[in-house]
Structure formats: structure tokens, C-alpha cells
Amino acid sequence: MDLRQINKIYSEKSTEERLLMAWEEYGGDICMTSSFQTQSVPLLYLVAKTIPELPVIFLDTGFHFAETLAFRDQLINDYNLNVINVKTGMGHDNFKMQYGNLYEMDPDLCCHVNKTLPLQEELDKYKAWIAGVRGDQTDNRAAMDVVNVLEDGKVKICPIIDWTKKDLWTFHTRNELPSHPLFVKGFMSVGCAPCTRASNDDTDERAGRWSGNCKTECGIHTHIGKKKDQ
Ligand code: SF4
Numbered sequence: 001m002d003l004r005q006i007n008k009i010y011s012e013k014s015t016e017e018r019l020l021m022a023w024e025e026y027g028g029d030i031c032m033t034s035s036f037q038t039q040s041v042p043l044l045y046l047v048a049k050t051i052p053e054l055p056v057i058f059l060d061t062g063f064h065f066a067e068t069l070a071f072r073d074q075l076i077n078d079y080n081l082n083v084i085n086v087k088t089g090m091g092h093d094n095f096k097m098q099y100g101n102l103y104e105m106d107p108d109l110c111c112h113v114n115k116t117l118p119l120q121e122e123l124d125k126y127k128a129w130i131a132g133v134r135g136d137q138t139d140n141r142a143a144m145d146v147v148n149v150l151e152d153g154k155v156k157i158c159p160i161i162d163w164t165k166k167d168l169w170t171f172h173t174r175n176e177l178p179s180h181p182l183f184v185k186g187f188m189s190v191g192c193a194p195c196t197r198a199s200n201d202d203t204d205e206r207a208g209r210w211s212g213n214c215k216t217e218c219g220i221h222t223h224i225g226k227k228k229d230q
Pocket of ligand 1 (some may be wrong): 002017061063102103106107110112114115190192193194195
């Protein structure tokens with residue numbers, strides 16, 4: 001079966017069915033990544049209901065808000081998630097000693113050292129990767145399908161790629177899901193503390209990320225997660 005046919009089958013299934021199909025196909029060779037912010041909760045909730053054994057990678061850059069770490073721990077506890085905390089190989093203290101506030105001078109390099117490299121190393125242990133991206137978030141994400149083959153041959157499954165922002169919040173409200181503690185303070189999207197601010201821009205939920213910089217992605221879904229045909 002070619003990728004187009006596989007995507008046709010996946011696209012006709014519910015999100016829970018997509019997760020189960022991916023688990024059946026790849027079993028112990030599949031993981032998920034999550035940034036544990038409010039928008040991550042619907043997919044984490046569905047994973048907990050359908051495939052709680054799934055390894056969920058959290059990139060612990062050392063720059064997170066304390067609220068993010070607390071929210072991660074709350075969700076691990078409430079949903080009994082199988083979370084793997086991944087850090088940069090050199091350790092955060094060494095990174096700070098060697099690079100200082102690199103996020104001010106070269107955020108791309110900072111993301112590369114703290115996110116892309118450690119994630120690539122972790123993902124190399126698996127054949128497939130589940131990501132909670134939506135097509136309406138960025139142009140890059142709009143080009144993704146439910147099932148994607150990446151440049152390195154890994155399969156990236158995006159079970160909510162066709163959810164809209166409205167779908168996500170409707171699901172969140174209907175299921176009375178918890179929110180990141182900073183959400184009520186205007187943080188629609190939460191990344192590392194030095195690179196995230198509150199934003200009132202309802203039209204762009206990622207407006208508070210790398211604000212004032214043309215950067216819109218950390219590299220996880222562009223460099224590592226690049227589709228073979230992109
Ligand atoms: S989001 Fe900011 S602090 Fe975090 S790794 Fe990227 S540049 Fe560094």
C-alpha cells in the first residue's frame with residue numbers, strides 16, 4: 001500500500017482509532033513527543049485512554065517555567081503517563097557555563113543544542129513518532145499529513161493534524177480538561193521561559209513564542225520532522 005492509500009485510511013478514522021492503528025503497527029517501536037502545555041492536553045488525554053504504555057518524550061531544556069514542570073508532573077500523575085524526560089547531553093549547568101544566554105544571541109543554535117540534538121538521539125531508538133501538531137498552526141505544519149515519511153525514513157504520525165483550533169478548544173472544554181497554570185495569564189502557547197511571553201493575539205496562538213524574532217519553529221518539526229518530499 002502506498003502512502004497516499006495509508007493516509008486515506010487514517011484520515012477516515014477517529015483520533016483514538018489512529019492512535020490504536022499506529023500502536024498496532026509499531027508496538028514498542030513508537031513514541032510521542034509533548035511540550036505539556038494546555039494545547040497538548042487533549043492528545044495526552046486520548047493517549048492515556050487508548051495506549052497508556054506509549055513512551056511520551058518531554059524535552060527538558062532547563063529553561064522551562066516552573067509551572068510547566070509542575071503541570072507535566074500533574075498530568076503524569078493524573079493520567080498515569082509513561083513520560084521520558086530528555087535533557088541535553090552536556091547538562092544545563094555546563095550549557096549555561098559554555099554558552100551563557102545563547103537564546104539572546106542565536107536562538108536557532110540554542111534550540112539545536114537543547115532540543116533538536118537530544119530529541120534526535122532519543123527518536124533514533126524508535127521507528128515511528130507521534131506528534132500533536134495541527135495543520136492550522138504554521139505553514140510548515142499545514143504541509144503535513146496524518147502519516148508522513150521523514151527524510152531519515154522514520155514515520156511521523158500526526159493524529160490531530162486535521163483538528164482546527166476550534167476543535168481543540170471544544171474538545172478541551174467538553175471533557176473539562178486541565179489547563180497550564182500560565183494559560184489564565186495570557187500564555188496561549190508555552191515554550192522555554194526566555195523565549196515565551198503572554199499574548200493577546202487571538203488570531204495567532206503562537207504569537208508569544210520568540211516574539212520580536214522571525215523564528216516560528218524550534219526545529220523539531222522542521223529539521224528533524226521534515227517530510228521526505230518537503
Ligand atoms: S526556546 Fe529559547 S531557551 Fe529554549 S532552547 Fe530554544 S532558544 Fe533556547
